[in-house]
Structures are given as structure tokens and as C-alpha cells.
Amino acid sequence: MKFTEEHEWLREEDGVMVVGITEHAAEQLGDVVFVELPEVGTEVSKDEEIVVIESVKAASDILSPLDGEIVEVNPMLEEDPGKVNEDAQGDAWFFKIKPSDLSPMDDYMDEAAYKTFIG
Amino acid sequence: MGELKRTGLYDLHIELGAKMVPFAGYEMPVQYPMGVMKEHLHTRAYAGLFDVSHMGQVILRGDDPAGALERLVPVALKALADGRQRYAMFTNDDGGILDDLMVANRGDHLFLVVNAACKDADIAHMRAGLPDCDVEVIEDRALLALQGPAAEAALAQIAPVADMTFMDVAVLSSDFGDLWVSRSGYTGEDGFEISVENSQAAALAKALLAIDAVAPIGLGARDSLRLEAGLCLYGNDIDTTTSPVEAALEWAVQKVRRTGGDRAGGFPGADRILAEFDQGSSRRRVGLLPETRAPMRAGTELFATEDATDPIGTVTSGAYGPSIEAPMSMGYVTTEHAATGTIIFGDVRGKRLRAKVADMPFRPSTYKR
Numbered sequence: 001m002k003f004t005e006e007h008e009w010l011r012e013e014d015g016v017m018v019v020g021i022t023e024h025a026a027e028q029l030g031d032v033v034f035v036e037l038p039e040v041g042t043e044v045s046k047d048e049e050i051v052v053i054e055s056v057k058a059a060s061d062i063l064s065p066l067d068g069e070i071v072e073v074n075p076m077l078e079e080d081p082g083k084v085n086e087d088a089q090g091d092a093w094f095f096k097i098k099p100s101d102l103s104p105m106d107d108y109m110d111e112a113a114y115k116t117f118i119g
Numbered sequence: 120m121g122e123l124k125r126t127g128l129y130d131l132h133i134e135l136g137a138k139m140v141p142f143a144g145y146e147m148p149v150q151y152p153m154g155v156m157k158e159h160l161h162t163r164a165y166a167g168l169f170d171v172s173h174m175g176q177v178i179l180r181g182d183d184p185a186g187a188l189e190r191l192v193p194v195a196l197k198a199l200a201d202g203r204q205r206y207a208m209f210t211n212d213d214g215g216i217l218d219d220l221m222v223a224n225r226g227d228h229l230f231l232v233v234n235a236a237c238k239d240a241d242i243a244h245m246r247a248g249l250p251d252c253d254v255e256v257i258e259d260r261a262l263l264a265l266q267g268p269a270a271e272a273a274l275a276q277i278a279p280v281a282d283m284t285f286m287d288v289a290v291l292s293s294d295f296g297d298l299w300v301s302r303s304g305y306t307g308e309d310g311f312e313i314s315v316e317n318s319q320a321a322a323l324a325k326a327l328l329a330i331d332a333v334a335p336i337g338l339g340a341r342d343s344l345r346l347e348a349g350l351c352l353y354g355n356d357i358d359t360t361t362s363p364v365e366a367a368l369e370w371a372v373q374k375v376r377r378t379g380g381d382r383a384g385g386f387p388g389a390d391r392i393l394a395e396f397d398q399g400s401s402r403r404r405v406g407l408l409p410e411t412r413a414p415m416r417a418g419t420e421l422f423a424t425e426d427a428t429d430p431i432g433t434v435t436s437g438a439y440g441p442s443i444e445a446p447m448s449m450g451y452v453t454t455e456h457a458a459t460g461t462i463i464f465g466d467v468r469g470k471r472l473r474a475k476v477a478d479m480p481f482r483p484s485t486y487k488r
Contacts, residue, residue: 030339031156033439034412034446036468052468054414056155056339056439081412082156 001089002105003114004065009089010108016071016096021053021062024118026088029055032081037073037095044070044097046104051094053084065108068099126172127261127317128324135328135335143235145173148337155339159441162306162344166267167336168327174262175238176314179229179245181252188222188229191248193363193386195373199224204286204301206371208363209244214388214395215359216366217244219351223288223301230288230299232262232312234353260299261320266310266344268485269332274300274311277326285309285486295319295326305341307348307484346447347440349406349479355417356404356435356449362388364395365451367404372396402432403457406479407448407465411472414439414446415465421452422464425471431456434465440481447481448474 002010007025011018026032034054044050044064051062073095076083083092109117123146132139137148148170150158161167181187185196194207201224209217218237223230233241238256245254265274274280278291283302291298299314315323327333342352351357357366374380378393386392409415419434437448448465456463459478464471 030150031154031441033156034414036413052413054439056343056441059414059416078412 001111002108003111003117004108005117006063006065007118008062008065010065010105013096016098017066017068018093018096019065020093021084021088022114023088026084029053029057029060029084031056032084035077035081035084035094037077038070040070040073042070044068046101054081062094064097066097066099066104067101068097070095071098072096124173126170127320128170128172131321131324132170132335137335137337140338142338143173145235147173148335150337150339151335153334155337155343156441158334158336158340159343161334162267162308162336162340163442164268165332165334166265166269166273166310166330167306167340168324168333169264169266169336169341170261170324171264171312172261172320173235175231175233175235175241176257176260176262177231177233177242177245178255178257179231179249179252180227180255181249184229184252185224187249187252189376189382190385191245191387192222193372193376193389193392194222195375195382196222196224196229197382198375201226202288204288204303208357208368208371209241210363210386210388210392211359212387213359214362214391216353216357216361216363217241217359219353219357221301221303225288225290236354257314259317260314261317263313263315263320263324263327264304264310265313265327265333266304266306266308266336267332268309270308270310271487273327273330273333274313276330277323280311285488293323295323298323302487305348305350306344307350307480307482307486308344309485309487342436343438343441346436346438346449347442347480347482348484349449349481351404351449352436361404361451362392362395362400364392365400365402365404369396399454401454402451403454404435404449404451405457406477406481407434407437407450407463407474408477408481409446409448409465409472409474412446413467413472415448415467415472415474419448419450419465419467421450421474422466422471423456425464427464431463442482449479452476
């Protein structure tokens with residue numbers, strides 16, 4: 001699993017990247033009450049705002065960590081957005097992206113580096 | 120911006136693990152480790168303790184402080200019985216609202232609680248407008264709120280409050296000195312606001328928190344609780360540009376102060392406000408229930424149709440309601456779109472999402488009448 005400075009995690013699964021937010025990010029956001037996910041089939045660019053997370057505090061944007069195509073989104077988050085607070089790095093993944101350029105992965109952190117990053 | 124002020128409970132907030140934020144010039148707890156959602160639900164199920172010491176406490180003395188204060192508010196105070204409290208608002212010459220407040224009759228004087236962000240202006244306004252009164256600002260007392268179905272049983276362990284009903288006020292002696300108690304609050308729940316000497320405030324708060332049912336609650340949950348209860352937040356839902364009629368606060372203006380009443384008018388902005396009572400206003404504060412799960416937050420523009428270009432209004436408060444398990448908003452719309460059940464559209468990140476005009480409170484209040 002790799003981590004971004006935007007507090008996202010990426011996990012490779014059958015040639016696509018599964019993306020979610022970190023437990024640390026979920027804790028900072030507070031109770032999540034709504035998640036707006038992109039449409040399956042959308043072509044996205046790295047750093048494009050593609051997910052909106054509404055918590056009891058505010059709305060936050062999630063940026064795409066890679067260029068590519070959204071191939072699946074997590075339907076569970078529409079029914080039960082609070083899952084993000086319970087299992088941010090497991091069942092509460094946001095979307096799966098078929099990357100067209102994997103080079104940014106070299107810049108992303110491993111778990112130890114991410115832990116140092118968040119202090 | 121000067122240095123942020125702290126309330127007498129600051130050390131206790133830190134000890135309890137609160138996340139502190141700047142609010143109206145004070146460092147205040149926005150949430151405790153329990154988190155906003157659980158704090159909200161705890162208050163509705165048991166009891167929540169809030170530090171509201173940033174609010175202004177004022178005593179008004181004079182030959183006829185109620186009659187004098189009626190010159191600044193469109194509210195009937197002369198008939199307010201000893202031991203009773205009433206909601207009021209200071210209006211300006213344009214009929215806008217300078218602040219909303221609570222006024223209690225405590226026999227030979229009035230006791231006022233005003234908003235933190237407005238208190239300096241309110242005090243100056245009263246000193247200028249009430250030369251026949253002595254305006255005493257209470258600096259040595261904290262203010263706590265205890266709200267929720269378990270509030271009465273909890274506070275009854277400290278002072279005899281069980282016989283009080285909604286909007287009663289009393290001075291009660293306790294192990295923590297004299298408590299100035301009102302049976303009121305800002306959550307839609309039964310509960311109390313308790314003014315206590317600063318030197319006793321932390322001890323009183325700890326005694327209440329030692330009761331199983333009582334948990335500390337921050338400003339985050341305070342906001343979602345008051346919004347579910349349909350209560351206005353000054354600066355968001357009411358301000359100098361909104362009149363009491365536009366704000367749907369007609370209930371707070373008693374008949375005796377309206378056209379035809381014995382003491383009609385005689386407050387700032389009476390011409391506009393009384394005319395709006397007779398003719399209606401062009402816009403009105405309403406509740407809104409979005410039909411999707413996306414909250415419509417303050418600033419969201421409202422439209423009559425999915426593709427209309429000119430907005431009919433704006434959301435002034437919006438959040439997720441943990442007890443109603445749905446997003447909720449309040450805002451202003453043109454009067455023709457203000458009827459309950461009207462479908463309108465909020466522009467959320469470029470998408471027009473449906474919302475229904477709804478009666479407030481969103482959740483029925485449980486005041487002890």
C-alpha cells in the first residue's frame with residue numbers, strides 16, 4: 001500500500017488501483033455523512049477533484065492520485081458513508097482507477113514514511 | 120484581532136481532550152473525543168453539558184427596566200411575570216435585527232443573555248438607548264447549559280429545579296454558590312442554562328460530568344442540535360439585513376406591540392416591521408429538506424426550477440441532522456416559494472439538487488411546558 005501527501009492510500013488489485021483515504025484523514029474529517037463519487041467510465045487526471053466528502057464539519061475534496069479511468073466506485077459509501085470512519089483503509093475504499101501513467105507512484109510514500117509524515 | 124479570551128472552564132476543556140477553536144473572540148471547544156455526531160445523539164438520549172460562558176450576561180436596573188427595554192425590542196416585557204423569561208431581539212431603524220437575546224424578569228431587575236459576538240455592541244446600544252437604566256455587565260460568572268432528557272434529574276442533584284417549567288427562571292442556592300437558573304436552552308431539548316460564579320464553575324461542571332448521563336458537548340453538536348430544533352443562529356440566519364417578519368419570528372412579537380395593540384410600535388424599525396405584519400414580506404425564512412443525502416450548506420443558492428438562472432434565495436445554515444438522519448437547511452426564499460411542500464433546487468457544486476420546503480423544527484422539541 002502507498003500513501004499520498006493528500007492522505008489517500010492506493011492498493012494494487014488485478015491491474016487497477018484501489019483508492020481510499022487514510023484512517024488519519026478520516027479521524028481529522030470527523031463523522032462522514034455523505035460521499036459524492038465520480039461516474040464509472042470517467043477519464044480523470046492526476047490532482048483533479050473527483051470525490052467530495054461531507055463530514056459533520058465541512059465538505060472536503062479528494063484529488064485523483066493518478067491519470068486514468070474510473071472503473072468502479074464503492075456503492076457501500078452511498079448507503080453508509082459512516083463506514084469511512086469505521087474502516088477507512090479496508091472496506092471503505094472510494095474508487096478503482098485503471099491508471100494510464102504509473103510514474104507518480106514512485107513519489108508516493110510507504111506506510112513508515114506516511115507515519116513519519118503525519119507525525 | 121486581539122488575543123483570544125478563555126472562559127473559566129478552559130483548563131477543564133483541555134483536560135477533557137477538547138479540540139479548541141476560535142469563536143467570537145474566545146477559544147472554545149468545538150468537540151470532545153466523543154465526536155460531533157455522538158455528542159449530538161448523546162444530548163438527545165441523555166444529557167449534554169455545554170460551556171456558553173462566552174455569551175454576555177447583563178443586569179438591567181431602573182425604575183421600570185421592562186418599560187425602558189421595550190423601546191429597543193418589539194417584544195412585550197412589561198407583562199413578563201416575575202420569574203419568567205422571554206425571547207427578544209434588538210432591532211435597528213431599518214427593521215433589521217442587531218442581536219437576539221433572552222430577557223428574564225427577576226423581580227427588581229431584568230437579567231439578559233446576549234450573543235458573544237454582539238455583546239459589546241449590545242451593551243453600548245443599551246447604554247445609549249436606556250439612559251434611565253443602569254446597565255451592569257456581569258464579568259464574574261460563567262454560563263453552562265445542561266440539555267437533554269436526563270438534564271432535570273442531573274441538575275436536581277445540585278439544586279431544586281424539578282418544579283420549574285420551560286422559560287422559568289430562579290436563583291437557587293447550592294454547594295456551588297447561588298445559581299441563576301433558567302429552564303431553557305438552544306437544542307430543542309428540555310434543559311437548563313445555569314449562571315455560576317467563575318470560582319465555582321469548574322467544580323460545578325465536574326460535579327455534573329460525574330453523573331453517568333452527562334457528557335461534555337462542543338460547539339459542533341450545539342450547531343446541529345439547534346438547527347434540528349429550527350432555532351436561528353445570529354450572524355447566519357438573522358442579522359441586520361433580516362427583519363423579524365422575514366425571519367418568521369412573528370411569534371416573538373406579542374399582539375400588544377403590533378398595530379392596534381396598546382403599546383404598538385415604539386421600537387426601532389417599527390414602521391417597516393409593523394407594515395410587514397400587515398402586508399407580508401417579500402422573502403421568508405423557511406426550513407429545507409434536501410431530497411438527496413448531500414447537505415446544502417450556508418451560501419448555497421436556491422432556484423425555483425432545475426434550469427432557472429435567477430436565484431430565489433440562499434441557504435443560511437445547513438448540515439447533516441444526526442437525529443433526523445438526513446441533511447437539513449434553513450434559508451430565505453421569496454414568499455411565493457415559501458409554502459411548506461414547495462419543491463425548489465439548491466445549487467450544490469454546480470448541480471441542481473431537489474429540496475422541499477419543510478416546517479420547523481425538523482425534530483419535535485421536548486420542552487417541559
